[in-house]
Amino acid sequence: MTRRRDTTQPVDTVKEITENVKQKRRLERKKRRHRILKRIFTLIVVVSVIVGLYLFDQSEYSKIKNIEIKGNKNIPTEYLLENFELNEGDRLINGLWTQVFGSYKAPGVANSKLNMYYTKGNITLTVEEFPxxxxxxxxxxxxxxxxxxxxxxxxxxxxxxxxxxxxxxxxxxxxxxxxxxxxxxxxxxxxxxxxxxxxxxxxxxxxxxxxxxxxxxxxxxxxxxxxxxxxxxxxxxxxxxxxxxxxxxxxxxxxxxxxxxxxxxxxxxx
Missing domain, CATH: 3.40.50.10960 (Rossmann fold)
Known part of the structure; x- marks a missing residue:
């Protein structure tokens, strides 16, 4: 007795493989579109922040209106202001740079802390003097x-x-x-x-x-x-x-x- 050959199984396998390949391609395209959209969104956010900071920096609200010195008992305030990198009328963003990346240094000053009040344009410099x-x-x-x-x-x-x-x-x-x-x-x-x-x-x-x-x-x-x-x-x-x-x-x-x-x-x- 001879056994009949089933010709439908290879056809089904080919269709299944083809469908899997198509599905993987669709998934890859979807992931690629998602990555592109994510990068575009990130770029838009970064550009918006930069433009916003630039526009704010160019406005009158971005200027330092007042600098207050605290903590000095023996060192004259005038001396501390003369040695301060910032002046009234400077941009607040300069103070932000000093606050994040720098510190106030002057003879007689042991430590310092810079606080900024953006809404009022005020800067407070608190110093600790050497004795x-x-x-x-x-x-x-x-x-x-x-x-x-x-x-x-x-x-x-x-x-x-x-x-x-x-x-x-x-x-x-x-x-x-x-x-x-x-x-x-x-x-x-x-x-x-x-x-x-x-x-x-x-x-x-x-x-x-x-x-x-x-x-x-x-x-x-x-x-x-x-x-x-x-x-x-x-x-x-x-x-x-x-x-x-x-x-x-x-x-x-x-x-x-x-x-x-x-x-x-x-x-x-x-």
């Missing part, structure tokens, strides 16, 4: 900050930091360790200093006389300035020693340890 460690009085009062910034401030009246006598701007800039070490001095010793005078000492590049508010005088160079952290111990040793009348203290080039003498006291010369 004031000394001041120079005279025709133009100047303040010395811990980052070695020396700034004019005729309104400065605080007596909580030492007054510098005989100092020049060049001396301050030449010895940045001076302001740094004043800032790292312990509060009790620092608050005991009334004035710091420049002294003529041939063996030293720069030499100081510290006038203390309890009647003592301290002589030191920049390297030994932080021995002031042991000032109370040194004074206590003088007062309990055999020469309590000695009020002039000279710091030595030795570290302060139980085995090393860090200072000597002598009678003050008139």
């Amino acid at each position: 004031v460690v000394a001041y120079i009085s005279g025709k133009h009062t100047k303040i010395l900050l811990s980052d070695n910034a020396l700034l004019s401030n005729s309104a400065y009246t605080s007596n909580l930091v030492p007054r510098l006598v005989g100092f020049t701007d060049e001396m301050i800039h030449q010895y940045p360790d001076f302001s740094d070490k004043l800032s790292r001095m312990d509060n009790a010793s620092f608050n005991s200093i009334s004035e710091i005078h420049i002294m003529n000492e041939p063996l030293e590049d720069i030499y100081f006389k510290l006038i203390m508010n309890n009647g003592y005088f301290v002589y030191t160079n920049v390297d030994n300035l932080l021995l002031m952290n042991y000032y109370s111990e040194i004074v206590s040793g003088i007062q309990t020693g055999n020469k309590p009348e000695n009020r002039c203290i000279y710091f030595l080039d030795y570290g302060h340890t139980p085995d090393n003498q860090s200072a000597i006291s002598k009678p003050c010369e008139e």
Whole structure:
């Protein structure tokens, strides 16, 4: 008995394959159209945003109308505005660039934060100052900050930091360790200093006389300035020693340890 050949199965298979191919092509075309439409939509959105920002930037509403400085207690506002990259009348978009990608930097400023109020055209710059460690009085009062910034401030009246006598701007800039070490001095010793005078000492590049508010005088160079952290111990040793009348203290080039003498006291010369 012979078996009859079924000729319908190959035909059905061919039709099925053909239909699958057509369906895949339709799906690919649909995906391609979707990608193209998505890209066109994205491009329209980007262009619209750019055009909108440009039109806003060209309008009067985009200009900076007011710049407010906050947080400065000792640094004059005029100085901060002069060192600010933005000015009234500039475009707000410039402030946005500074807010996102930059920061305010100026001598005497430790940190800063910029806030923008677009609807009002206002910019607020909040600064954190480095601490004031000394001041120079005279025709133009100047303040010395811990980052070695020396700034004019005729309104400065605080007596909580030492007054510098005989100092020049060049001396301050030449010895940045001076302001740094004043800032790292312990509060009790620092608050005991009334004035710091420049002294003529041939063996030293720069030499100081510290006038203390309890009647003592301290002589030191920049390297030994932080021995002031042991000032109370040194004074206590003088007062309990055999020469309590000695009020002039000279710091030595030795570290302060139980085995090393860090200072000597002598009678003050008139």
